[in-house]
Amino acid sequence: QKQELLQLVNEPSITQDGRRVELAANIGTPQDLPGVIQNGAEGIGLFRTEFLYMNRSALPDEEEQFQAYKEAASGMNGKPVIIRTLDIGGDKELPYLNLEKEMNPFLGYRAIRLCLDQQDLFKIQLRAILRASKYGKIKIMYPMISTVQEVRQANSILDEVKQELAAKQIPFDPSIEVGIMVEIPASAMIADILAKEVDFFSIGTNDLIQYTMACDRMNEKISYLYQPYHPAILRLIKQVIDAAHRENKWAGMCGEMAGDPIAAPILLGLGLDEFSMSPSSILQIRKFVKGVKYEDMKQLALEALGLGTQEEIKALVQQRMRLEA
Numbered sequence: 001q002k003q004e005l006l007q008l009v010n011e012p013s014i015t016q017d018g019r020r021v022e023l024a025a026n027i028g029t030p031q032d033l034p035g036v037i038q039n040g041a042e043g044i045g046l047f048r049t050e051f052l053y054m055n056r057s058a059l060p061d062e063e064e065q066f067q068a069y070k071e072a073a074s075g076m077n078g079k080p081v082i083i084r085t086l087d088i089g090g091d092k093e094l095p096y097l098n099l100e101k102e103m104n105p106f107l108g109y110r111a112i113r114l115c116l117d118q119q120d121l122f123k124i125q126l127r128a129i130l131r132a133s134k135y136g137k138i139k140i141m142y143p144m145i146s147t148v149q150e151v152r153q154a155n156s157i158l159d160e161v162k163q164e165l166a167a168k169q170i171p172f173d174p175s176i177e178v179g180i181m182v183e184i185p186a187s188a189m190i191a192d193i194l195a196k197e198v199d200f201f202s203i204g205t206n207d208l209i210q211y212t213m214a215c216d217r218m219n220e221k222i223s224y225l226y227q228p229y230h231p232a233i234l235r236l237i238k239q240v241i242d243a244a245h246r247e248n249k250w251a252g253m254c255g256e257m258a259g260d261p262i263a264a265p266i267l268l269g270l271g272l273d274e275f276s277m278s279p280s281s282i283l284q285i286r287k288f289v290k291g292v293k294y295e296d297m298k299q300l301a302l303e304a305l306g307l308g309t310q311e312e313i314k315a316l317v318q319q320r321m322r323l324e325a
């Protein structure tokens with residue numbers, strides 16, 4: 001079985017009736033690159049940059065960040081590498097920033113909120129990303145976006161940094177794509193508006209489920225409420241994909257759900273363009289994509305959206321795909 005999967009390493013991810021999707025990898029450091037290549041990823045859909053900032057006593061400087069981003073960009077040989085700007089806060093603390101303790105860290109001062117407040121820190125990261133963009137196909141992604149203003153503000157800071165680099169004749173990709181994570185229900189609800197402001201969406205289901213269900217993603221006691229196939233989640237996902245497509249933008253997913261074999265038929269059927277997951281899941285999902293027709297998955301997704309509970313939706317997919325329960 002492993003042999004069979006390994007034969008798919010260099011194959012495109014395309015359904016029997018010709019719908020092509022991109023299967024990408026999530027990484028936490030450039031050290032993950034060998035696994036990404038071995039598993040045939042068509043790009044990096046999420047480069048979490050927190051590792052650069054954690055387990056140390058001071059902020060990483062521009063040069064150190066530049067080296068890490070450059071390594072990822074050149075290692076992927078021209079395939080897309082989506083670098084997510086800092087998503088610190090929440091459960092991930094940085095003692096040297098001396099942040100106040102919060103009652104609800106997951107609803108608090110984190111990610112883009114912190115970056116827009118501490119612009120020096122944000123600009124250093126953007127400068128490092130832009131400089132690395134000369135060495136491959138880098139895209140920038142902002143986490144935890146909940147308003148249009150946040151996107152505009154982040155983009156105006158990005159423009160400032162671009163102008164500073166240009167003035168010093170430091171090279172970067174001037175047409176670098178910029179997208180956002182859709183992981184807060186509010187941004188899924190205004191996806192039609194946000195789609196006009198960005199080049200792409202990537203749905204962060206880990207947080208989107210947590211916030212939609214009001215269910216801490218770490219709390220075992222209520223884990224039964226952490227429901228990826230809850231109709232509310234599927235409706236939000238559909239809304240985000242449709243909104244992107246109406247503006248001729250693409251929509252991906254980088255939460256755990258993107259590598260889930262039960263979710264895959266529905267996500268493919270809803271028109272998801274890019275699936276970014278742990279490298280070890282890629283070949284299995286590619287095998288699935290190559291084995292089905294997009295038209296059948298569209299039909300299945302439509303049926304799933306007509307059901308009222310996660311259990312019914314799961315049962316429908318398992319029965320139709322003859323997946324093990």
Ligand code: PEP
Nearest residue numbers: 183204205206207254255
């Ligand atoms: C997500 O929220 O789905 C996501 C991919 O981001 P993280 O898991 O890093 O919060």
Ligand code: MG
Nearest residue numbers: 183204206207
């Ligand atoms: Mg998240």
